Amino acid sequence: PLAGNGGYDVSHYDLTLRYDPAARHLDATAVLTARATARLTRFDLDLKGLKVTGVSVDHVKASFRRDGQELVVTPRTALRPGHRFQVAVTYSGTPGPVTDPDGSPDGWIPTDDGAFVAGEPQGAMTWFPANNHPLDKASYDFTLTVPQGHTAVANGVLLGSRTAHGRTTYRWRQSEPMAAYLATATIGKFRVEQFTTRGGIRVYNAVDPREAKAAAPVVRQLPAVLDWESGLFGPYPFRAAGAIVDHAPDVGYALETQTRPLYDSAPDLSTLVHESAHQWFGDSVSLTRWQDIWLNEGFATYAEWLYTEQHGGDSAQQEFDALYARPAGDRLWAFPPGDPGSGENIFDTPVYARGAMTLHELRRTVGDRAFFRILRAWATDHRGGHGTTAQFTALAERISGKDLGTLMRTWLETAGKPAAP
Structure with a gap:
């Protein structure tokens, strides 16, 4: 906009x-x-x-x-x-x-x-x-x-x-x-x-x-x-x-x-x-630029997955697997969520679902203990302010002690369906 x-x-x-x-x-x-x-x-x-x-x-x-x-x-x-x-x-x-x-x-x-x-x-x-x-x-x-x-x-x-x-x-x-x-x-x-x-x-x-x-x-x-x-x-x-x-x-x-x-x-x-x-992710911690809209929608979608997982429903892994099973030509893979391009894409499926998949890949890579520390620190450190994808990546690397550049580039910035994790 x-x-x-x-x-x-x-x-x-x-x-x-x-x-x-x-x-x-x-x-x-x-x-x-x-x-x-x-x-x-x-x-x-x-x-x-x-x-x-x-x-x-x-x-x-x-x-x-x-x-x-x-x-x-x-x-x-x-x-x-x-x-x-x-x-x-x-x-x-x-x-x-x-x-x-x-x-x-x-x-x-x-x-x-x-x-x-x-x-x-x-x-x-x-x-x-x-x-x-x-x-x-x-x-x-x-x-x-x-x-x-x-x-x-x-x-x-x-x-x-x-x-x-x-x-x-x-x-x-x-x-x-x-x-x-x-x-x-x-x-x-x-x-x-x-x-x-x-x-x-x-x-x-x-x-x-x-x-x-x-x-x-x-x-x-x-x-x-x-x-x-x-x-x-x-x-x-x-x-x-x-x-x-x-x-x-x-x-x-x-x-x-x-x-x-x-x-x-x-x-x-x-x-x-x-x-x-969204009261945490999008409202309290706001966007610096609309290109990073996945920080709002991917996080809120992953919250849905976590709620279902912790209340007797499908696990987040099952949600991920069902989405990943979609063919390469599916709308899910139409553009990378970290680069939606035109305004007509900012509320489309890749921003929400592939954004949530990015967080799940992060969780699998760093483990639950570090992952939930990352979510909490992101909401707390930027409370009432703003954040960018680069800042989130830096925070995740600091807490996990891992280099996450390849993961984030693959899931957020690379066009098409990522290779099987």
Whole structure:
């Protein structure tokens, strides 16, 4: 994806949104707190569609223009390197999704009772101005106003809600750093469940009544799944958790929106395990570049294998063997997961399945003791930050004491089906 801008680093987003589901109309203000990393006579924010009616920088009116998906802001005076500044953008309109290279809808996706808001990889720009690249993580405050009877669910902790004049305003806070694509403001008529786990994690689940019967036996296992994953990957990296189970039959996917994954329908247990594992791998430890997407999807897929292995199902070796048995012409071997090439490939089978196979080959090579130390160290050492394939390889070599260059090149970078292990 081409989104993302240089010259500044955002530390906080304060998003105030008022949405009318019947009219599909949004009125919003976004206030970004950032630091200039270079001298800026102008700077860009990612924002697609929507009408911008005003921009200010440090409370002084700024000029602006639109250039494709960029909002180009020119402050009254240039911003010097190191200067901490605020930019406020007022905007409105009828938000809608973008279509990703693989044909999936992404961003603000209207539903019959609200909106399914899923931003990976580029959809954040459909509903708020952002530096839309995972390198630039920030904290968030959300103030979301919807008609009474609707619920607006964002990331992090619910600070409170208030109903007046037929509308309800929800205030959410995501205090740990988050990439823009992981933000959500999903709206619908949900059944809500709130509780605190024994470990002090505040859980907020929102489930569309049409999905409630199928979702209940899966969603109720979330605390146990998080406990199991914490045992493997280290302490859960956030103070809030939960699930948003919408009824969005045209979407076709789930997303690991930070703290509170978003499902287009009732998930099965494997999907819950997968999206929960992303809280460590993808959300807390974020990508430095989209080319390394296997660090998210391969890890979450391998978490599924481990869960099945440790809960009476097939072993990870059996999963590996079944995949390896596929012929050389199978889609699994279409491209190496460490080099997906075009955007249409970043969520394809090789990234997920061959990415997980790479981790299994690593496990077989270094042994279980070193392998699980590697997973835990990766999640712990890069908590709240970023990582690359090169950094992961270096960590694995340091912990295992082995040269892993050939293994990683073979499974991540080499086209075609690798030779039999």
